[in-house]
Amino acid sequence: MKKILLAALVSLFVLGFSLAPVRAEEGKPIKIAVVDIQSLLKNSKGAQSIESQLATIRKDFQAEVEKEEKALRDAEKAILEQKDKLSEAEFKAKAGEFQKKVAEGQKKIQERKGKLDKALATAVGKLRGEIVKIVADIGAKDKLDLVVARTDVVIVSKDLDITAKVLERIDAELSSITITVE
DSSP states (O other): OHHHHHHHHHHHHHHHHHOOOOEEETTEEOOEEEEOHHHHHHHSHHHHHHHHHHHHHHHHHHHHHHHHHHHHHHHHHHHHHHGGGSOHHHHHHHHHHHHHHHHHHHHHHHHHHHHHHHHHHHHHHHHHHHHHHHHHHHHHHTTOSEEEEGGGOSSOOGGGBOHHHHHHHHHHHOSOOOOOOO
């Protein structure tokens, strides 16, 4: 058992020293850059326009939901006030109609929420796509061999970070993105 462990350790040791620094071509080091996609999705003008629109849409959506809830509470109150004046069959019928309205309202809210989520995903996808295009363009112009997302890197020199350069371009080229809810 000790021999197997020793052989494995020696193999790892030899393998570690045999790996030379990765090079794109013989004698030429690889040019690497790092970009913080999450920061761009949060701090760019396009992302801020999405967030601003989303806040307005959510506020309007919440007002619509509250209006619907109030209408349902009023309808429920009216039915309960009539309970003593109606026969049991009539009351059950009105209660059944009310439950249908509640179910329809919930369905309408869920559909609206789904459409909002889809519109948001589309807008963020557009922003993300533009970020990728700009990173690719910067990579080609700067002759970068590899661009890595910041989330995949633990430690990086600030000299390798192109996030600010990408942010400047994305803000100039895509300062706002419209959220379209169907």
